[in-house]
Amino acid sequence: MELPKLLQSAIEVQQLLRAECFRFCIIGGIAVQRWGEPRGTRDVDLTLLTGFGNESKHIDVLLHKLEPRIPNAAEFALLNRVLLVRDHRGVDFDISLGAMPFEERTVERASEYLFAENCALVTCSATDLIVHKAFASRDQDWIDIRGVLTRSRSVVDWQTVLRELMPLVELKEEPEILDRLHELYQSTAE
Numbered sequence: 548m549e550l551p552k553l554l555q556s557a558i559e560v561q562q563l564l565r566a567e568c569f570r571f572c573i574i575g576g577i578a579v580q581r582w583g584e585p586r587g588t589r590d591v592d593l594t595l596l597t598g599f600g601n602e603s604k605h606i607d608v609l610l611h612k613l614e615p616r617i618p619n620a621a622e623f624a625l626l627n628r629v630l631l632v633r634d635h636r637g638v639d640f641d642i643s644l645g646a647m648p649f650e651e652r653t654v655e656r657a658s659e660y661l662f663a664e665n666c667a668l669v670t671c672s673a674t675d676l677i678v679h680k681a682f683a684s685r686d687q688d689w690i691d692i693r694g695v696l697t698r699s700r701s702v703v704d705w706q707t708v709l710r711e712l713m714p715l716v717e718l719k720e721e722p723e724i725l726d727r728l729h730e731l732y733q734s735t736a737e
Contacts, residue, residue, distance in 0.1 A: 572657030583694030
């Protein structure tokens with residue numbers, strides 16, 4: 548059976564990143580398929596550790612192999628810390644340029660998961676997926692968090708979720724995110 552093009556593309560980009568010895572992990576919809584309630588997704592979201600000051604090297608390598616989705620993609624990435632590219636199949640990639648300690652820990656805690664035969668992808672942990680989703684705090688993110696808590700609660704380290712999320716929420720100045728997350732955590736315990 549042939550892999551869906553999204554997974555084929557994710558595997559190819561993962562091979563590219565490994566060949567360059569780049570540190571990364573997949574987040575977003577593909578990680579939700581591992582830890583939460585599977586849902587459709589049309590792009591691949593990942594965190595690529597670049598640190599501060601090394602972004603251009605990483606961007607140049609990726610733009611040599613992948614097509615920019617917007618004009619001046621490199622400049623946009625340097626300013627916004629996300630590289631928007633597309634592969635030869637037309638699959639979109641949102642590549643976050645990671646440098647913060649939380650992003651480093653997310654990549655360190657990531658592990659491979661076998662989605663299908665010959666399709667092992669490095670995804671973030673369920674714990675880190677909840678942190679990413681709560682921080683983004685869009686409607687779909689809260690649906691995804693509920694799915695992760697329902698399906699993978701036993702592997703979620705709740706203390707790590709709170710420890711990682713608190714400074715991010717303070718930075719964003721949206722303390723209500725923690726309240727909403729606590730409510731969701733309690734409601735899914737039943």
